[in-house]
Amino acid sequence: MTTFEELFANTTRSAVHLEMRDGYMVTPGFAAWQQGHRHAPDDRASWWRPWLDLVQKTVERGVEIRRARIISEPISDYVRYEYDISFTNIAAGEQIRWLPRRQASTLTLPGNDFWVFDDELVLFNHFDGNGEMAPLDSEITKEPAAAKLCSDAFHQVWERATPHENYKP
Numbered sequence: 001m002t003t004f005e006e007l008f009a010n011t012t013r014s015a016v017h018l019e020m021r022d023g024y025m026v027t028p029g030f031a032a033w034q035q036g037h038r039h040a041p042d043d044r045a046s047w048w049r050p051w052l053d054l055v056q057k058t059v060e061r062g063v064e065i066r067r068a069r070i071i072s073e074p075i076s077d078y079v080r081y082e083y084d085i086s087f088t089n090i091a092a093g094e095q096i097r098w099l100p101r102r103q104a105s106t107l108t109l110p111g112n113d114f115w116v117f118d119d120e121l122v123l124f125n126h127f128d129g130n131g132e133m134a135p136l137d138s139e140i141t142k143e144p145a146a147a148k149l150c151s152d153a154f155h156q157v158w159e160r161a162t163p164h165e166n167y168k169p
Contacts (some may be wrong), residue, residue, distance in 0.1 A: 002140060003011040004051075004054060005054060006051070007115070007117055007121070007123065008054055008057075008058045008063070008117075010032050010117070011058065011063050011117045011118055012062075012063065012118055012135075013063060013064070013118050013119075014063060014064045014066070014116075014118060014119065015063060015064075015065045015066075015115060015116070015117050015118075015119070016065075016066045016067070016068070016070070016115065016116050016151070016154045016158075017065075017066070017067045017113075017114070017115045018067075018068050018069075018070070018109075018110075018113060018114055018150070018153065018154050018157060019067065019068070019069045019070070019113050020069075020109065020112075020113055021113065021127065021131060022071060022072050022075075022076040022078065022079055023076050023077075023078040023079075023131045024078060024127065024131040025127075025130075025131050025132045025133065026131075028083075029085070030078065033074075033081045033084065033085075034077065034081075034088055036152045038084065038085075039084075039085060039088065039107075040115065041087055041091075044091070047085075047088050048088070049088075051092075052088060052089070052091070052092040053092075055089065055093055055094055056092040056093055057094035058092075058093075059091070059092070059093030064095070065093060065094045065095070066094070066096075066097070066154075066158065067089065067094055067095070067096045067097075067159075068096075068099060068154060068157045068158050068161050069082065069096070069097070069098050069099070069130055070096045070099050070100075070101055070104050070109075070157060071098060071099070071100060071101060072100075072101045073100045073101070073102070073169070074169075075080075075169045078131075079126050081096075082169060083164075083167075083169055084155045090164060095164075096163075096164040097158060097160050097161030097162060097163050098164065098167040098169075099155075099157050099160055099161035099162070100162055103131070103160055104157065104160070107150075107153065107156050107157065108149070108153060108156075109153050109157075110124070110146075110149055110150055110153060112124045112125060112127075113127070114150050116147060116150045116151050116154060118166065119147060119151045120142060120147050121140065121142050121147065122140070122141050122142075122146050122150050123138055123139070123140050124138060124139045124140075124141070125137065125138055126138060126139065143162075159168075
């Protein structure tokens with residue numbers, strides 16, 4: 001299995017991620033958020049994590065990292081959690097946009113969340129009905145048709161989506 005570290009290390013131009021679910025697995029961070037914990041933007045040491053190091057290091061090499069989320073409105077608790085912690089990803093250098101699901105009805109979208117690296121390699125993420133990683137949780141392909149489908153889908157979503165700083169749930 002290729003790691004995110006390897007995927008990002010081999011990326012030279014762009015890494016884009018499309019999320020299409022309204023809920024994912026219950027992580028310790030989400031559970032704490034449900035109990036009222038909120039990250040303080042000025043206390044970076046309390047929320048900085050290895051993922052953000054990887055993002056920052058990749059962006060510093062000149063790779064653009066963009067994340068788009070297709071969401072139902074009103075938003076779920078999990079999406080609100082994602083919204084509330086997105087400032088951490090942005091601080092690391094990611095760009096994030098939000099697209100209400102009703103605005104995605106005429107888009108052709110793959111059946112799973114995905115990452116596309118340099119418009120050539122696709123990492124599909126597979127989840128079960130409860131948002132947990134499925135037994136075969138990811139699939140990597142360099143098949144040109146899959147890369148084109150996912151790249152085109154992401155770019156269509158990105159064009160319609162609202163930048164994080166302008167989206168108000």
